[in-house]
Amino acid sequence: MLDNLQILIAAPALAADLLIQGVFIGAIFALVAYGLALVWGVMNVKNLCQGDYVIVGGYIAYLMAQSGINPILALPIAFVLMFMFGWVVYLAVIRRVVDRDMFTSLLATFGLALLIAQVLNLIFGPEVRTAEAGFGTFFMADGLIAIQWVRLISLGLAGALALGIVLFMRHSRMGRAIRATAQDPRAARVLGVNTDQVYAFTYALNAAICGAAGVLVSLIWVIQPYFGIVYSIRAFVIVTAAGLGNLPGVILAGFGLGVAENMSAFLLGAEFAVAAVVSMLLIVLIYRQIQLYRVRQVVR
Amino acid sequence: MTSARTDGVIYAGLIAFGIVGPLLFPGYTNQIAIMWLMVLMASTWDVMGGQTGYNSLGNIAFFGIGMYASAVVQIALFYDVGEYTAAFGAIKVEFTDAQYFTGLALGLGLAGVIAAIVSVLVGLCVFGLRGPYFAIGTLGVAVAMAELISGWNYVGGGGGISMPVFPGEAGASSLAFYAMFFVLAIVAHLFLRWLYSTQFGLALNAIRDDEDKAEAMGLHTLRYKLIAWAIAAFFMGIAGAVFGNMIGFIEPLEVAFPTTTFGIFMVAMALLGGKGTLWGPVLGAILFHVVKELTWTYLLDWQWVALGAIIVVNIVYFQQGILGWAQDRWPAAFGLKVDEGGDDATPAGAREAAE
Numbered sequence: 001m002l003d004n005l006q007i008l009i010a011a012p013a014l015a016a017d018l019l020i021q022g023v024f025i026g027a028i029f030a031l032v033a034y035g036l037a038l039v040w041g042v043m044n045v046k047n048l049c050q051g052d053y054v055i056v057g058g059y060i061a062y063l064m065a066q067s068g069i070n071p072i073l074a075l076p077i078a079f080v081l082m083f084m085f086g087w088v089v090y091l092a093v094i095r096r097v098v099d100r101d102m103f104t105s106l107l108a109t110f111g112l113a114l115l116i117a118q119v120l121n122l123i124f125g126p127e128v129r130t131a132e133a134g135f136g137t138f139f140m141a142d143g144l145i146a147i148q149w150v151r152l153i154s155l156g157l158a159g160a161l162a163l164g165i166v167l168f169m170r171h172s173r174m175g176r177a178i179r180a181t182a183q184d185p186r187a188a189r190v191l192g193v194n195t196d197q198v199y200a201f202t203y204a205l206n207a208a209i210c211g212a213a214g215v216l217v218s219l220i221w222v223i224q225p226y227f228g229i230v231y232s233i234r235a236f237v238i239v240t241a242a243g244l245g246n247l248p249g250v251i252l253a254g255f256g257l258g259v260a261e262n263m264s265a266f267l268l269g270a271e272f273a274v275a276a277v278v279s280m281l282l283i284v285l286i287y288r289q290i291q292l293y294r295v296r297q298v299v300r
Numbered sequence: 301m302t303s304a305r306t307d308g309v310i311y312a313g314l315i316a317f318g319i320v321g322p323l324l325f326p327g328y329t330n331q332i333a334i335m336w337l338m339v340l341m342a343s344t345w346d347v348m349g350g351q352t353g354y355n356s357l358g359n360i361a362f363f364g365i366g367m368y369a370s371a372v373v374q375i376a377l378f379y380d381v382g383e384y385t386a387a388f389g390a391i392k393v394e395f396t397d398a399q400y401f402t403g404l405a406l407g408l409g410l411a412g413v414i415a416a417i418v419s420v421l422v423g424l425c426v427f428g429l430r431g432p433y434f435a436i437g438t439l440g441v442a443v444a445m446a447e448l449i450s451g452w453n454y455v456g457g458g459g460g461i462s463m464p465v466f467p468g469e470a471g472a473s474s475l476a477f478y479a480m481f482f483v484l485a486i487v488a489h490l491f492l493r494w495l496y497s498t499q500f501g502l503a504l505n506a507i508r509d510d511e512d513k514a515e516a517m518g519l520h521t522l523r524y525k526l527i528a529w530a531i532a533a534f535f536m537g538i539a540g541a542v543f544g545n546m547i548g549f550i551e552p553l554e555v556a557f558p559t560t561t562f563g564i565f566m567v568a569m570a571l572l573g574g575k576g577t578l579w580g581p582v583l584g585a586i587l588f589h590v591v592k593e594l595t596w597t598y599l600l601d602w603q604w605v606a607l608g609a610i611i612v613v614n615i616v617y618f619q620q621g622i623l624g625w626a627q628d629r630w631p632a633a634f635g636l637k638v639d640e641g642g643d644d645a646t647p648a649g650a651r652e653a654a655e
Contacts (some may be wrong), residue, residue: 103355108616114560115609117560118604272451274443
C-alpha cells in the first residue's frame with residue numbers, strides 16, 4: 001500500500017489519470033444517487049434495487065450493440081423502456097409500501113433486486129459483458145493519461161441528462177408537483193396534486209435515470225447480473241453523505257466517491273475496492289449518527 | 301403463549317420428526333439438516349429483528365465468521381494455515397480421527413465465541429443507527445466482511461479452503477452433521493424460549509416498543525442490544541462452522557457470506573411465520589424450506605426467481621406473517637386481551653407502522 005502511495009507521489013501524471021477516471025465513473029454514480037435521493041425524498045422509499053435498474057439498462061445497451069446498433073443510441077431507448085418498467089414496478093409493489101414503515105420498503109426492494117438479478121442471470125448468464133461502442137483513445141502527458149473517447153462522451157451525456165432532469169424538476173408542471181409532494185404530501189393533495197400519480201412518475205423517472213446510467217456503465221465498464229447491489233450501496237453512500245434534497249451535494253459526493261474508489265482500488269489493490277466502498281458507507285452512517293446524537297443531546 | 305399442552309405436542313412432534321425423519325428418508329438427510337439450519341437462522345434473527353425491533357440484514361456475517369474461525373482453528377491446530385490454503389487443496393493432508401474430532405469440537409466452540417466477540421465489536425459501531433439505517437449498515441457489514449475475507453490470502457482469499465474430511469463413510473458424516481444441526485436448533489429454541497420468559501426478554505420488547513422511553517426508565521439499552529446480538533451471533537457462528545464442515549469446501553462469497561440467499565432468507569422466513577413470536581420463525585422456516593425445495597424440484601432454473609417473488613409478495617402483501625395473522629384472527633387462543641376499539645392485539649408490523 002505504501003509502495004503504491006510512493007508511486008503516486010513520484011508520478012503525478014498517474015495520480016491525475018486516476019483522478020480523471022474517477023471523475024468519469026463518479027458522474028454515473030452521481031446520476032444513480034440522484035435517482036435514489038429523488039425517490040427517498042419524495043416518497044420515503046429506500047430503493048435497494050437501484051443498482052439492478054442500472055444493470056438492466058446496461059443489458060439494453062448490450063443487446064443493441066449485439067444487434068449492430070451503436071449503444072450510444074440505446075440511451076434514449078433505455079430511458080423510455082426503464083421508465084415504463086419503473087411504472088409497472090410501482091403499480092405492482094411500491095404503491096403498497098409507500099405508506100408503510102421504512103424497513104418494509106427496504107426489504108421489498110431488496111427482494112426485487114434479487115428477482116431482477118436472477119432473471120438477468122437466466123437470460124444472459126453470469127458472464128461479464130460490455131457494450132462496445134468502437135471509439136478510440138487519445139493520450140495526454142506522454143501517454144501516461146489515456147482517455148477513451150467513449151468515457152468523455154458518456155461524461156457529456158451524463159451531464160446533459162442531469163441538466164435535463166434539473167430543468168424538468170424546476171420548470172415543468174410535473175416537476176413542481178413532485179417537489180410540492182416532497183415538501184408536504186397532504187398539502188399537495190389538498191391543492192389538487194394527484195400524489196399517487198406523482199409517486200408513480202417519480203419512481204418511473206428514477207428507474208429511467210438508472211437505466212440511462214446503466215447504458216453508460218456498459219459503455220465504459222462491464223456489467224454482470226450480480227453487480228447491481230454494489231451500485232445500490234454506492235448510491236446509499238452518496239445520498240447519506242450528501243443529505244436528502246441537496247442536489248449539488250449529491251453530485252459532488254458522486255464525483256468524490258468515484259475518485260475515492262479509484263484511488264483506493266489502486267492503493268489497496270483492486271480486490272479491496274468493494275470493501276473500501278462499503279467501509280465508506282459505514283463510516284458515513286456512523287458519522288451521521290454521531291452528528292445526530294449531538295443534536296439530540298442539545299434538543300433535550 | 302399457547303397452552304403448555306399444545307406446546308408439548310408440538311415439541312414431541314418436532315423431535316420425533318427430527319429423529320425419525322433422516323431414518324425414514326435417508327436421501328433427504330442433508331435437506332432436513334438445512335431445514336434445521338433455517339429454523340436456527342430465523343429464530344436467532346428474530347432475537348434482534350422481531351423482539352428488539354432492530355432489523356438486521358447482516359446477521360449472515362456471523363455465519364461466515366464462525367465458518368472461517370472454525371476452519372482456521374481446525375487446520376491451525378496441526379498445520380500451517382497459510383501453507384495449507386496456498387496450495388488450494390493440492391496438499392492432501394490427513395487428519396487422524398482424534399485430530400479431526402478435537403479440531404472440530406474446539407473449532408465449533410471457538411466459532412461461536414469469536415462470532416459473539418465480533419458481534420459485540422460491530423454492535424458498538426452500528427447500534428447508534430436506527431431503523432432502516434441499521435438495516436443498511438448491517439448489510440454493509442456483511443458485504444464488507446465477504447470482500448475482506450476474499451482479499452485475505454492467509455485464509456485462501458477468493459479461492460476458498462477445503463475443509464478437513466470427516467472420517468468414516470459418507471452416510472455417517474451426513475448423519476453426524478444432521479445431528480449437530482438438529483441439536484443446535486433445539487437448544488437454541490429452548491434457550492430463546494427461556495430468554496423471552498425472563499426480564500431480559502421484556503427489556504428487549506421494551507426497546508422495540510419505544511427505545512427512548514425504555515432508556516428513560518433506566519434500562520441500559522445498549523447493553524441489552526449487545527447481549528441479544530451476541531446470543532444470535534453465538535448460535536450463528538456455530539451453525540456456520542457446522543455448515544462449513546458439512547459442505548467440505550468454504551469460499552467467501554457463495555458459501556460463507558451468502559448475503560443474497562441465506563442472509564435474506566432468514567429475514568423472509570421470520571416475517572413469513574410472524575416476527576416477534578417464538579414459534580413464528582420456526583413455522584416460517586419450515587414452510588419456506590419446503591416451498592424452496594419444491595420450487596427446486598419443479599421449477600428448475602427458475603427457482604431463484606420464484607423465491608425472489610415469494611419474498612416480495614410475503615413482505616408487501618403479508619407482512620404480519622402466519623402467526624401474526626392468526627393472533628389477529630383468534631387473539632383469545634394466544635392469551636391476548638383485545639382492547640375494544642383499540643388495536644392492541646395487532647402484532648409487530650402494525651406497531652412499527654405507528655412509529
